[in-house]
Amino acid sequence: MRQSHRISTLNGDAKDDGWGLFNLARARIAQGAEIIELTQGEHDIGTDARILEAMHASAMRGVTGYSPVPGLPKLREAVAKRLSERTGVATTPDHVQITPGGQAGLFAAHNATCDPGDRALYIDPYYATYPGTLRAVGAVPVAVEARSRHGFQPRAEAIAEKAEGAKSLLVNTPNNPTGAVYGIETLEGIARVTQDHDLWLISDEVYDTQVWEGEHISPRALPDMAERTLVVGSMSKSHAMTGSRLGWVVGPPEVIQNLTFLANATTYGVAGFVQEAGLHALSLGVDLEEEIAAPFRRRRAIVLRLVEGQNVVRAIPAQGAMYTMLDIRATGLSGEAFGRELLDQEAIAVMPGESFGHAAAGHIRLALTTDDARLEDAVARLLALAGRLADRNS
Numbered sequence: 001m002r003q004s005h006r007i008s009t010l011n012g013d014a015k016d017d018g019w020g021l022f023n024l025a026r027a028r029i030a031q032g033a034e035i036i037e038l039t040q041g042e043h044d045i046g047t048d049a050r051i052l053e054a055m056h057a058s059a060m061r062g063v064t065g066y067s068p069v070p071g072l073p074k075l076r077e078a079v080a081k082r083l084s085e086r087t088g089v090a091t092t093p094d095h096v097q098i099t100p101g102g103q104a105g106l107f108a109a110h111n112a113t114c115d116p117g118d119r120a121l122y123i124d125p126y127y128a129t130y131p132g133t134l135r136a137v138g139a140v141p142v143a144v145e146a147r148s149r150h151g152f153q154p155r156a157e158a159i160a161e162k163a164e165g166a167k168s169l170l171v172n173t174p175n176n177p178t179g180a181v182y183g184i185e186t187l188e189g190i191a192r193v194t195q196d197h198d199l200w201l202i203s204d205e206v207y208d209t210q211v212w213e214g215e216h217i218s219p220r221a222l223p224d225m226a227e228r229t230l231v232v233g234s235m236s237k238s239h240a241m242t243g244s245r246l247g248w249v250v251g252p253p254e255v256i257q258n259l260t261f262l263a264n265a266t267t268y269g270v271a272g273f274v275q276e277a278g279l280h281a282l283s284l285g286v287d288l289e290e291e292i293a294a295p296f297r298r299r300r301a302i303v304l305r306l307v308e309g310q311n312v313v314r315a316i317p318a319q320g321a322m323y324t325m326l327d328i329r330a331t332g333l334s335g336e337a338f339g340r341e342l343l344d345q346e347a348i349a350v351m352p353g354e355s356f357g358h359a360a361a362g363h364i365r366l367a368l369t370t371d372d373a374r375l376e377d378a379v380a381r382l383l384a385l386a387g388r389l390a391d392r393n394s
């Protein structure tokens, strides 16, 4: 039987979904290999026991049935309060749809804004699921490159060049994979282009609690932007709740109303005990968020210190998020080829920059998700390998 064109082409013409090296590393681990994994954005700690206890207590109290499709009123209220306080934009529960994770929020937000065949812009380098998410709603993904030499901050002119006739623009700050935190100039440029070309702005802010330099500014807070911006948030990264699948979309109430209709037709809500656990997690305040973010700040410093001691690999110092990008072009290899050598020779798995688009080619992304000592050992061996490869290829 023939499947739909849409589902058959979700991966575009990519030969894999960007996870080829990751899958190879996982297959070797399954066969008993010892591999240091610096691949996925998955914390090396589990969800805090206080959150799990709240989840357990909620389930035992009987919060196990269908829950309200827009989300529990108290959680919508807590998310609205959080966004009001952190962005200065008045936000009410009517602006909030609870989703099973940020990924479902990205899909929902594009469903709300793009019709089949519409051009949907996104910034390259990008989080690996983006093009597939846009194709999943029938939109045509159009990449706008942000350059390594510009610190991976997207330029307004580059976006404007592709904006004619487009429907939406997807941005992500703090950024995965690059660690860029968009400055006010970048964000004002983005706001200007979306206004000039009447684009929806979809702002993926799932790393908003992981900022090492500068500050997180939500583009929704810029003048006249709240009406055209849909913010995607999540508790995955901020509260180490990746497996709980809890996130949200914040936007104009008339859009949120339609997202609730979409949820009726798809997810039919998020487990009530997960939402109550999320509510409890938010009530624990910024101390817990800082505690969860702290290891990534520390490990980023470890990587930068080690990279400073040699001159083959260049670090793009992450301003935020749980990753660091390394420019390995001086080895003469692509990110993919370098990643393969690293896996074969040193049993270290990283993500090749090519998994995140053209603009990150010749780079690799390290997820800072292993303990400090193992990370230090892995980066030292990575740099030594880069030195050997550079000598061989010079």
Ligand code: PLP
Pocket (backbone or CB within 6 Å): 041, 100, 101, 102, 103, 104, 127, 172, 175, 176, 204, 206, 233, 234, 235, 236, 237, 242, 246, 247
């Ligand atoms: N957006 C970005 C940039 C991400 O890196 C991720 C996960 O890694 C997500 C969204 C999705 O997160 P989740 O669906 O777990 O909330």
